[in-house]
Structures are given as C-alpha cells and as structure tokens.
Amino acid sequence: MAVVITIDGPSGAGKGTVCARLAEQLGWHLLDSGALYRITGLAASRKQIALDDDAAVAAVAAALDVHFEPLATGVQVMLEGENVTDTIRTEKVGSLASQVAALPAVRAALLQRQRDFRLTPGLIADGRDMGTVVFPNAEVKVFLTASAEERGRRRYEQLLDKGFNASLPALIEDIRARDDRDSNRAVAPLKPADDAITIDSTELTIDQVCEHVADLVRKAG
Numbered sequence: 244m245a246v247v248i249t250i251d252g253p254s255g256a257g258k259g260t261v262c263a264r265l266a267e268q269l270g271w272h273l274l275d276s277g278a279l280y281r282i283t284g285l286a287a288s289r290k291q292i293a294l295d296d297d298a299a300v301a302a303v304a305a306a307l308d309v310h311f312e313p314l315a316t317g318v319q320v321m322l323e324g325e326n327v328t329d330t331i332r333t334e335k336v337g338s339l340a341s342q343v344a345a346l347p348a349v350r351a352a353l354l355q356r357q358r359d360f361r362l363t364p365g366l367i368a369d370g371r372d373m374g375t376v377v378f379p380n381a382e383v384k385v386f387l388t389a390s391a392e393e394r395g396r397r398r399y400e401q402l403l404d405k406g407f408n409a410s411l412p413a414l415i416e417d418i419r420a421r422d423d424r425d426s427n428r429a430v431a432p433l434k435p436a437d438d439a440i441t442i443d444s445t446e447l448t449i450d451q452v453c454e455h456v457a458d459l460v461r462k463a464g
C-alpha cells in the first residue's frame with residue numbers, strides 16, 4: 244500500500260500550505276479532507292436540507308459529484324461542473340462544514356472516498372482525523388497546532404491581502420468556536436493520534452514547519 248503522511252490540527256495552523264508544499268516537493272497526492280466537508284455542507288445547504296439531518300446529509304455526501312483538478316495555482320474544486328474553489332473557502336461554508344462534520348453517517352459516507360486517495364507513490368492527508376480514523380496505520384503522523392490568537396492573526400492577514408474587511412477579535416472568536424465544536428464532538432473529535440508528533444507553529448515560519456515535517460519523512464523513509 245502507498246505511503247501516507249497525515250497532518251491533522253485545528254484550522255489556521257498552516258496545514259493547507261504545508262501539505263500543498265510537501266505534496267509538490269515529493270510529487271505525491273494530496274487529500275484536502277476539509278474540502279470534502281465544506282463541499283458537503285455547501286451542497287446540503289443548497290438543497291435546503293437541515294444540517295442536523297444525518298441521513299439526508301449523508302445521502303448528499305455519498306452522491307457528491309466532485310472533482311479536484313490540480314492546477315499550477317493550486318487545486319480547483321468542481322461541484323456538479325461548477326467551479327466552487329473560492330466559494331468553499333468562505334467563513335460561512337467553513338461553519339456549514341463543521342456542522343455536517345459532527346454527523347456520524349456523514350463521516351462514514353466520506354470515509355472510503357478519502358481512503359481512495361491513497362495511491363502510489365504516496366499521499367499527504369490534511370484534516371482533523373487523518374491519523375486517528377481515516378489512516379490509522381499511516382507511516383508518519385503530525386499534529387500541527389498554533390495558538391488561537393496567532394491563527395486568527397494569520398487569517399486576518401490573508402483576508403486583508405485579498406481585499407476583504409475583517410475584524411480580528413471576531414475571527415479569533417470564530418476560530419475558538421470552531422475548535423470547540425471540532426474537539427468536543429462525539430465522533431472523530433479533533434485530537435492528536437497517540438503516535439502523532441505535535442508541532443506548535445505559533446513561533447515558526449511555514450518554511451521551518453515544512454523543514455521539520457520533511458525531516459520526519461526522511462527519517463521514516
């Protein structure tokens with residue numbers, strides 16, 4: 244079976260950037276599992292399905308017509324032929340994602356779809372439960388975290404760069420609420436796998452984090 248490196252952690256810890264860079268450096272596949280929950284939340288809300296109706300949202304998750312197309316600028320996400328790459332990154336869709344992610348049948352419906360990404364030569368899997376549930380036998384497991392204030396500040400700068408208005412205290416509050424929901428849910432809560440190595444990126448640059456993870460991969464290989 245192909246090698247898997249799992250990188251789990253709360254939103255804003257830098258997982259997305261680190262995973263994309265590593266996948267590119269190694270020439271491996273990339274699983275952005277959060278995108279699957281975001282797409283499920285978006286698709287269910289468009290179909291006006293109640294976001295606490297586990298069976299109905301799971302049916303949407305099982306039937307998703309979604310494609311990830313690698314481009315030079317990143318991965319383009321297509322839902323039923325529509326480019327939803329930017330739409331799924333909004334705070335609103337992040338909140339839909341975290342609501343549907345708390346539903347057990349939805350998580351079960353997305354499990355095999357995520358495991359199908361494990362292809363040679365290897366996979367970098369980005370999420371909350373990659374090392375605990377989806378790939379429990381992964382070769383390297385990382386738990387990447389940072390303080391809520393620092394994660395809020397990073398998100399704030401990203402939004403300003405894109406020309407959006409944002410309130411830093413509101414962003415930190417959102418991040419705390421999402422952490423709380425993700426860590427305290429009954430199924431697949433956000434927590435490090437027993438055999439994960441925790442990296443706190445609060446005081447580190449993205450380059451330093453990538454170097455640290457690449458080092459773990461070299462040592463494991």
Ligand code: C5P
Pocket residue numbers: 254276277278280281337340341342344345369370371372373421425
């Ligand atoms: O990583 P991202 O912010 O895109 O994830 C959106 C939401 O999807 C998270 O807040 C979390 O609730 C959920 N999620 C999850 N399990 C994963 C990935 C994401 O529950 N493996």
